[in-house]
Amino acid sequence: xxxxxxxxxxxxxxxxxxxxxxxxxxxxxxxxxxxxxxxxxxxxxxxxxxxxxxxxxxxxxxxxxxxxxxxxxxxxxxxxxxxxxxxxxxxxxxxxxxxxxxxxxxxxxxxxxxxxxxxxxxxxxxxxxxxxxxxxxxxxxxxxxxxxxxxxxxxxxxxxxxxxxxxxxxxxxxxxxxxxxxxxxxxxxxxxxxxxxxxxxxxxxxxxxxxxxxxxxxxxxxxxxxxxxxxxxxxxxxxxxxxxxxxxxxxxxxxxxxxxxxxxxxxxxxxxxxxxxxxxxxxxxxxxxxxxxxxxxxxxxxxxxxxxxxxxxxxxxxxxxxxxxxxxxxxxxxxxxxxxxxxxxxxxxxxxxxxxxxxxxxxxxxxxxxxxxxxxxxxxxxxxxxxxxxxxxxxxxxxxxxxxxxxxxxxxxxxxxxxxxxxxxxxxxxxxxxxxxxxxxxxxxxxxxxxxxxxxxxxxxxxxxxxxxxxxxxxxxxxxxxxxxxxxxxxxxxxxxxxxxxxxxxxxxxxxxxxxxxxxxxxxxxxxxxxxxxxxxxxxxxxxxxxxxxxxxxxxxxxxxxxxxxxxxxxxxxxxxxxxxxxxxxxxxxxxxxxxxxxxxxxxxxxxxxxxxxxxxxxxxxxxxxxxxxxxxxxxxxxxxxxxxxxxxxxxxxxxxxxxxxxxxxxxxxxxxxxxxxxxxxxxxxxxxxxxxxxxxxxxxxxxxxxxxxxxxxxxxxxxxxxxxxxxxxxxxxxxxxxxxxxxxxxxxxxxxxxxxxxxxxxxxxxxxxxxxxxxxxxxxxxxxxxxxxxxxxxxxxxxxxxxxxxxxxxxxxxxxxxxxxxxxxxxxxxxxxxxxxxxxxxxxxxxxxxxxx
Ligand code: LLP
Numbered sequence: 045x046x047x048x049x050x051x052x053x054x055x056x057x058x059x060x061x062x063x064x065x066x067x068x069x070x071x072x073x074x075x076x077x078x079x080x081x082x083x084x085x086x087x088x089x090x091x092x093x094x095x096x097x098x099x100x101x102x103x104x105x106x107x108x109x110x111x112x113x114x115x116x117x118x119x120x121x122x123x124x125x126x127x128x129x130x131x132x133x134x135x136x137x138x139x140x141x142x143x144x145x146x147x148x149x150x151x152x153x154x155x156x157x158x159x160x161x162x163x164x165x166x167x168x169x170x171x172x173x174x175x176x177x178x179x180x181x182x183x184x185x186x187x188x189x190x191x192x193x194x195x196x197x198x199x200x201x202x203x204x205x206x207x208x209x210x211x212x213x214x215x216x217x218x219x220x221x222x223x224x225x226x227x228x229x230x231x232x233x234x235x236x237x238x239x240x241x242x243x244x245x246x247x248x249x250x251x252x253x254x255x256x257x258x259x260x261x262x263x264x265x266x267x268x269x270x271x272x273x274x275x276x277x278x279x280x281x282x283x284x285x286x287x288x289x290x291x292x293x294x295x296x297x298x299x300x301x302x303x304x305x306x307x308x309x310x311x312x313x314x315x316x317x318x319x320x321x322x323x324x325x326x327x328x329x330x331x332x333x334x335x336x337x338x339x340x341x342x343x344x345x346x347x348x349x350x351x352x353x354x355x356x357x358x359x360x361x362x363x364x365x366x367x368x369x370x371x372x373x374x375x376x377x378x379x380x381x382x383x384x385x386x387x388x389x390x391x392x393x394x395x396x397x398x399x400x401x402x403x404x405x406x407x408x409x410x411x412x413x414x415x416x417x418x419x420x421x422x423x424x425x426x427x428x429x430x431x432x433x434x435x436x437x438x439x440x441x442x443x444x445x446x447x448x449x450x451x452x453x454x455x456x457x458x459x460x461x462x463x464x465x466x467x468x469x470x471x472x473x474x475x476x477x478x479x480x481x482x483x484x485x486x487x488x489x490x491x492x493x494x495x496x497x498x499x500x501x502x503x504x505x506x507x508x509x510x511x512x513x514x515x516x517x518x519x520x521x522x523x524x525x526x527x528x529x530x531x532x533x534x535x536x537x538x539x540x541x542x543x544x545x546x547x548x549x550x551x552x553x554x555x556x557x558x559x560x561x562x563x564x565x566x567x568x569x570x571x572x573x574x575x576x577x578x579x580x581x582x583x584x585x586x587x588x589x590x591x592x593x594x595x596x597x598x599x600x601x602x603x604x605x606x607x608x609x610x611x612x613x614x615x616x617x618x619x620x621x622x623x624x625x626x627x628x629x630x631x632x633x634x635x636x637x638x639x640x641x642x643x644x645x646x647x648x649x650x651x652x653x654x655x656x657x658x659x660x661x662x663x664x665x666x667x668x669x670x671x672x673x674x675x676x677x678x679x680x681x682x683x684x685x686x687x688x689x690x691x692x693x694x695x696x697x698x699x700x701x702x703x704x705x706x707x708x709x710x711x712x713x714x715x716x717x718x719x720x721x722x723x724x725x726x727x728x729x730x731x732x733x734x735x736x737x738x739x740x741x742x743x744x745x746x747x748x749x750x751x752x753x754x755x756x757x758x759x760x761x762x763x764x765x766x767x768x769x770x771x772x773x774x775x776x777x778x779x780x781x782x783x784x785x786x787x788x789x790x791x792x793x794x795x796x797x798x799x800x801x802x803x804x805x806x807x808x809x810x811x812x813x814x815x816x817x818x819x820x821x822x823x824x825x826x827x828x829x830x831x832x833x834x835x836x837x838x839x840x841x842x843x844x845x846x847x848x849x850x851x852x853x854x855x856x857x858x859x860x861x862x863x864x865x866x867x868x869x870x871x872x873x874x875x876x877x878x879x880x881x882x883x884x885x886x887x888x889x890x891x892x893x894x895x896x897x898x
Contacts, residue, residue: 045075045264046228046251049083051325052162055118060325061166062173064266065223069175073261074218076180076254077225079166080247081158082111086229089158093151098139105138112161116168124168126179130160145238148200153239159227159247167225178221185213186231186253188240202243205231207253207312214258226254245306252309255318263313263320265305270513271322271333272302274348274498277510279482280489282753284500285507286347287331290338293347293439294320296470300435301350310335331507338439343841343858345499346438346448346492351481352401355387356412357428357461359397360419372396374422382415388433388464388473397462399433399475428461430478434488437471447497448472450823453669454488456677490713493749494667496825496857500749509753526552527790527871534897536831539792539869544811544892546880548576550584551898552788553876557588559757560744560780565764567775570614572742573599575781575877576789580896582606585784593742593779596620597627604631614739614779616658616705618680622646629653636705636739638681643693655694656703656739659684661724665717666709666743668822674708681706684728691732700734703777707741710782713755717743718778719763726771737775744783748825748874755783782877789876791816791892792831795868796847804843807861809870812846812853815891816875817882820852827873828856836862844870848887 045065051057061077068075081089085108092104109131116123134157142150163179170177188203217224228247231240242249248265255263272294273283289297291314298307304322313320319336362371375396379386388399412427419425436451438444442465455474462475476484492498500506526549527535538545560569570591573582577599582592583606591612594600600615615633617624625642626649628635637643638658643650660681664672673680682690694701704725708717721740729735744755768776793809800806818824828844830836840863844856855872864870883891 045266046078046247047080047266047325048247048268049080049085050268051266052079052081052166053083053115055115057325058119058166058169061266062170062175064325064328065170065175069222074222075224076217076258076260077166077170077177077223078182078228078247078251078254079159079162079225080228081162082115085111085158085162086155089155092138093154098141101138101141102135105135108134108157108161112165115165119169119172121168121172124164127161127164127168130157130164133157134161148196149238152200152241155241156227156230156239159229163225163227170223170225175223176221177223177225180217180224180226182227182230182250182254183232183239185210185226185257186250188231188233188237190234198243199233199240200238201241203231203240205242205249205253205312207256209259209316210257211259217258226250245308248306248309249312252312252318252320255320256312256316259316260318263318265309265320265322266325267304267322268325269304269322270324270327270330270507272297272304272348273510274500274506275485275489276301276303276350277514279351279485280349281509281511281515282486282489283510285331285510285513286333286505287507288505289333289335289347290439291335292338292468292470293437294333294335296435296437296466297348297350300433300437300471300473301352302348327513330513342439342505343499343502343860344438344440344443345502345505346436346441346444346497347505348437349485349489349492349498350435350437351485352433352435353430353478353481354402355429355431355433355475355478356400356402357397357431357475358400358415358419359395359426359428361424361426362394362396363422363424371423375419378415378418378422381418382411384411384415388462388475390462390464399431399462401433431461431475432478432481433473433475434481434484435471435473436492439470441465441469441472444497447495447823448492450495450668451488451491451497454484454491456669457663457675458484491667493752494711494825495823499858500752501825501827502860511753525787525873527873531897532831532834535790535792535871536869538895539794539831542893543792543794543869544815544890545792546815546875546892546894547790547792548578548581548785548876548894548896549788550580550896553581553584553785554588556784556787557585557590560778560783561588562757563761563764563778565761565768565776566778567737568612568777570612570777570779571784572779572781573603574881576785576879576881577602578880578894578896579606580898581785581788586611593781594633597624600628600631600633614656622649625649634703636703638705640682640686640690640693643690643697643699647693647697647699650694650697650699652698654700654702656705656737657682657690657701658705658707659687659725659728661706661708661721664709665712667711667745668824670822671710672708673710674706687728687731701732702734703737703739704729704732704735705739705741707743707779710743711745712743713745713747713753715756715760715763718760719767722764722767722776723770726767726774729771729774735774737777739777739779742778742780742782744780746783746786746874746877748827784877786874786877789874789879791872791875791879793846793870793872795864795866795870797866798864805840807842807844807859807864807870809844809846809855811889811892812848812855813850814846814848814886814889815883816855816872816879817884818875818878819855820850821882826856826875828859828861829871829873830861830864830868831871832868833862833864838862840864847889 167179189206228250275283323332636656664674
């Protein structure tokens with residue numbers, strides 16, 4: 045069990061250690077505690093070493109002595125003889141200075157006192173508390189291994205230890221006692237050699253060395269966080285705890301940015317297969333991260349995403365011949381000469397680009413300039429900085445590429461300097477400009493989950509979100525869904541009559557409508573009927589006071605037939621024929637134009653009328669590339685650059701632009717988005733003058749995975765109110781679709797057949813992409829449940845497929861479900877939005893009739 049500096053700095057922390065060690069003893073195991081120096085002590089000792097005057101050094105030592113006396117007093121313990129001796133040794137070393145030891149050996153010995161002191165203190169405390177604790181000198185056990193290319197500094201201050209299992213040592217210790225305490229960070233040269241330090245990641249590495257030497261049952265690293273997360277929680281509050289990792293994945297995550305564990309501490313444990321557990325000292329009940337040998341078949345998943353900043357890229361263009369022999373050797377030779385370690389490499393026939401990682405290199409502008417000068421003798425050099433390396437980590441990365449399409453689409457609008465795929469198939473790295481990375485990371489993390497590339501539905505692998513564990517996040521906004529519970533019997537009965545069947549739950553529609561009505565900044569809410577045109581849903585939302593947004597004459601007619609004359613109707617066609625506009629102008633709808641063309645070619649149609657104008661604000665957002673409706677890659681909206689031309693044409697035809705509209709995409713969970721759109725539209729409206737309302741679209745997302753965070757409607761309101769306070773003159777409209785209906789609908793199907801093929805097990809159901817095309821079209825993830833087997837253990841990994849003649853007819857990949865049988869009722873959740881409305885008669889199979897529950 046290893047405890048770091050803050051964990052050993054105060055009495056309550058030591059009481060905590062006492063409890064934890066006792067609980068391990070109660071399990072019947074022997075414990076070796078590895079401690080760091082009290083927090084701040086290593087720095088204090090380094091300062092002591094940097095003092096040239098003996099007086100100053102003695103003063104510094106006195107401060108350190110004082111700190112240990114103070115903690116002893118807190119513990120109400122007399123000064124133990126062993127600690128007294130070590131404190132005296134430190135004072136002697138301070139007084140004498142390096143002397144005959146030599147500067148570096150003296151420094152190592154002085155700094156080693158941080159751990160020598162804390163462990164002596166700990167031995168006294170634990171023993172006094174009733175746990176007989178043996179103090180063990182780490183230097184008796186850990187011997188530095190001589191390495192090639194070592195100099196005196198690395199030999200003394202950055203040593204490595206050969207830690208092959210040593211059964212003799214294990215037996216000797218077992219004979220001596222049950223609880224030991226020793227020092228992190230220190231070791232000894234072979235023989236009766238000098239004290240050496242382990243360098244970066246020191247104490248964790250010591251714990252691993254001991255774990256390997258003793259072939260421990262496990263190594264526990266007790267720290268201030270529950271383990272490794274899917275991303276740095278400071279950048280991604282929704283990062284998930286990684287509960288299980290194999291050594292290689294953990295190593296990769298540690299090397300590409302996670303600070304909780306130094307990458308060095310994993311390799312000693314790999315061969316003896318000693319597991320390592322990371323635990324939170326303050327929250328011992330949390331499962332933590334268990335790192336061990338790869339176990340069994342696992343769902344293939346991206347495990348983490350990280351970003352390393354301050355990366356420098358060196359691009360080298362061969363000036364000589366194409367495919368010049370020896371070019372690589374020439375350029376890499378320069379890196380070696382300058383002592384710089386290369387991280388990523390990309391190569392072309394005439395160009396090689398490499399990255400330099402600041403954690404591995406002492407990079408300053410002089411070092412870079414010197415390198416560039418030498419390199420320029422053999423090639424044309426370009427230094428690109430500052431960059432950031434964004435890395436996705438997961439075993440079997442190459443087999444996940446197909447799941448990454450929507451994630452990779454995010455790089456579309458960025459400059460990607462280098463892509464590198466590790467040869468061990470564990471990572472995929474993108475080097476981008478450093479400035480974009482802070483906003484990019486949370487988006488990528490969200491997309492990885494929604495694209496099903498990070499399989500957070502696997503509860504054994506992925507634990508709770510960081511903001512749920514440590515922050516103020518409230519997941520209660522996502523209560524139980526209607527089909528869990530009493531409704532189940534009803535659904536089973538409906539399925540027994542007939543499948544496939546869509547079932548809609550009207551109370552859920554109303555509940556969502558009421559949530560949106562809490563948006564006090566919004567003056568008018570419309571339902572985007574394209575999401576679900578069932579009359580009962582349109583009727584329920586009309587009763588809730590919603591207007592309607594339609595995109596075709598068909599939709600306008602359907603709604604008009606159901607609601608009364610006073611209900612607002614918006615008509616937002618795109619690339620529609622002339623007659624649609626002519627027709628709409630004969631009705632009471634509010635018409636939105638989104639191009640110059642209608643005004644240029646059919647201007648007379650609009651003479652004297654009021655219209656709204658849909659703008660393309662130059663960017664799109666959403667759960668998948670195909671639902672992003674902004675930027676030049678999307679066909680929607682008038683580019684802002686054409687606004688003046690539009691206004692001139694409007695003016696010429698006596699047309700008044702009464703509203704501005706923007707809808708950037710679908711499935712957005714960040715409330716800040718609508719604030720940005722609102723602000724942009726408002727400032728454009730000020731230029732136009734005639735505008736009285738702003739429609740900021742729909743796109744409000746609903747989380748697909750059970751533990752994803754719902755869109756925070758109060759936070760959205762707060763964002764909107766801020767903008768409204770600046771632009772009170774404009775009415776604010778919205779037109780969500782999905783948010784109102786997605787969770788209200790389920791698709792019921794029955795199991796038809798099963799098939800094993802290679803490692804895969806296919807579960808066939810009686811409908812597929814003909815009923816629900818979203819998984820095929822957008823890789824959308826819909827929860828799938830075997831309703832007939834509630835409460836049974838989910839033990840089989842299924843590919844859930846339909847009966848349609850298409851390989852893409854897959855409703856869900858890699859779903860862990862109870863073993864199913866023919867006739868079982870399968871529920872596909874969250875199909876109230878863009879389900880039945882996008883169904884097709886393909887293969888002339890029934891896509892499912894619709895049933896409404898109220
Ligand atoms: N307003 C306009 C102008 C739209 O184009 C859309 C959706 C909405 C509002 C409503 O967006 P919502 O709130 O539902 O996200 N079939 C895709 C979604 C396509 C959305 C098209 N436009 C899917 O299944 O995810």
